[in-house]
Amino acid sequence: MTTSDAFRLLVPVADSVTVRNTVAYAVDVATEAAADRPVELHVVDVASTRAVDPDAPAELAAASDLLDRVEAWVDEDTGGERPSNLSLVTEVLGADQYLFSPGDYADVLLSYADEQAIDRIVLDPEYSPGGAGPMLRPLTIELARGDVAIEEAPVERRTERTVLTRAASLPKYLAVFGASYLFYMLLSAWKPIDVFTGFLTATLVAVLLAPVAFSDQPSFTRVAKQTVRMAIYTPYLFKEIAVANLQIAYVVLHPDLPIDPEVVELKAAVWGDTAVTTLANSITLTPGTLTVSVTDRAFAIHSLTAGSRADLFDGGLERAVRFVFYGREAAAIATPRERGDDGGHSDG
Amino acid sequence: MTPVEWAIVALALLGAFFGAVAAIGIIRMPDIYTRAHAASKSDTLGAVLTIAAVALALESSLSTVKAVFLVIFMFLTNPTAAHAIARAAEDQGIEPWTTEDEQ
Known part of the structure; x- marks a missing residue:
């Protein structure tokens, strides 16, 4: 039961790089306050999908899993002995409604804060429920509507994005x-x-x-070399594109529509944003292959026919892109099939 | 007709052919990924061939240069758009169609 003189702290959590430290900070604040009065630490996960949605079970399970971890962290941070007047409340909120904007999340949090007579809200600087973009600033503004104190947990924030602007020369x-x-x-x-x-x-x-x-200093010789090699690459790419289109035309116009689509993984031996982008676009333009997603060097590629997969793992394009960006020696690296970077599709 | 005119007609016809292939492919293919194949490849070549015909037909060198720029941008943006669509589909958890789905 809530007593009126208790200090109540609300911590909304979602999976983030700083959620662990945010909880640690909240536990610190709570332990300190618990020295002279009862403290309630409310940790809530705001669900973004309604419980009736098909993908809600997965999200709700993830939420309760996160809250279980939070409980374990709180035990860890209090040295296994939670002060007797520090109580922990964990809850999943918002499973009965759709939430889109920071305003929606603020509504849910504020109405919970109102119900539970929360004194202070501690926010995780990287809090972004539902995997949407950064939420902290707009959420802080929306939360200011209520009469609860808001605090951003002073935790180390890891810089995840590379800076867009660099010193110009x-x-x-x-x-x-x-x-x-x-x-x-x-x-x-x-x-x-x-x-x-x-x-x-x-x-x-x-x-x-x-x-x-530019992402790095432009060097005249390097750009000139790459331009010349790009000029050699372009006719090759055009030939591949022409072949690709004849194959697609054949498949599309064939009465039986002879396709056998499959998503395959390719760990490409190219490095650097421009080279990876060039390869991804070239793959999309050539025979029966379509780049679906790229994480670092791992390409997920949707291929239309078995023949197109075989061509892909023969690595002609990959070799050509390496030639354009790094020169002739790099072009000689083994093909994806020889390297075993073809996700076990060596049969083609 | 001069050889250049023949080339213009041939390029325009080929462009129309691949444009038609793209349209037919989008209708006949079973799911979003396979449709993106038809849309990204045939469509790019169809448009590029047509623009090439335009570049030849416009005899002023300036317009030809502009048409060549169009071709370059087409080659850069079309696969990017196809990739964006496929990636959005993957993010939505859409499973690719396979031959096993065929009843």
């Missing part, structure tokens, strides 16, 4: 300026006024976009 400015000037002139009519407006536009673009344009 002269080569970067020149490269962006040159590329945009060239593009402008190619699209314009080469009148004197275009030379002038092109210069202005290219300057503006370079100043604004040079900091985000």
Whole structure:
């Protein structure tokens, strides 16, 4: 039973990198407060799908699993001896309604806070229920509607995103300026006024976009080499695309629709964002293969026919992309089938 | 007709053919992934061939350059769009159709 003078703390949790430390911090606050009055620590998981949904059982199971872990963490943080006036309440909220916006989540949390006479809400800085984007700022603003104190747990936040802007250097400015000037002139009519407006536009673009344009320092020799090799790669890619289309046309127009689709895994031996993107796009453009998802080097590829899988694991495209980005030596790496990076599809 | 005109007609017809293949493929294929195959490949080539015909037909060098840019952007964006659709389908947990699903 709740006593009126108890200190009540509400911690909404969801799986995140900082949830463990947030719970630890909340336990610290609670233990400190428990020295002179009863404390209730409410840990809640807000479910985003309704209990009647087909995928709700999985989500609700994950939620109660997380809350079980939270209980174990609380025991761990209190050294196995929870102070007698510190009580832990865990609950899954919101399983009876659809929640979309931070406002919806705030409504659920505030109405719970109201019911339970919560004194303070401790927020996990990486809290993002339902796997949506970052939620902390909008949620904090929405929660301010209520009359509960809100606090962000002071935990180490791991930076997960790479920074978008990097220090711009002269080569970067020149490269962006040159590329945009060239593009402008190619699209314009080469009148004197275009030379002038092109210069202005290219300057503006370079100043604004040079900091985000390259992931590393552009080097003239490397870019020149890659351009030449790209020029060699393009006809090869065109040939592959032509073959791909004839095969697709054959399959599509064949009365029996002879397809045997399967999703296969390929651990590609290419590195770096540009190379991986190029390979992913090339795979999508060529015979019967479609890149579904890419995690680091692991490609999930939907293939239309057995023949297209065999071609994929022969690694012609992969080799060509390596050639474009790293030169001839790298092109000689073994094929995915020889490396055993074909997810056990060696029979083709 | 001059050879260039023949080339224009041939490219436009081929482009129309692959466009038609893409449309037929989208209707005949059994699920979203296989349809994305038809849409991403045949459609790209169909559009590219048609634009190539346009590039030849427009004799002014400027418009030809613009048409070539269109082709390049088509090659960059079409597979990306197909990938985005397939990935969205995968995120939604849609299972790919296999020959075993065929009754």
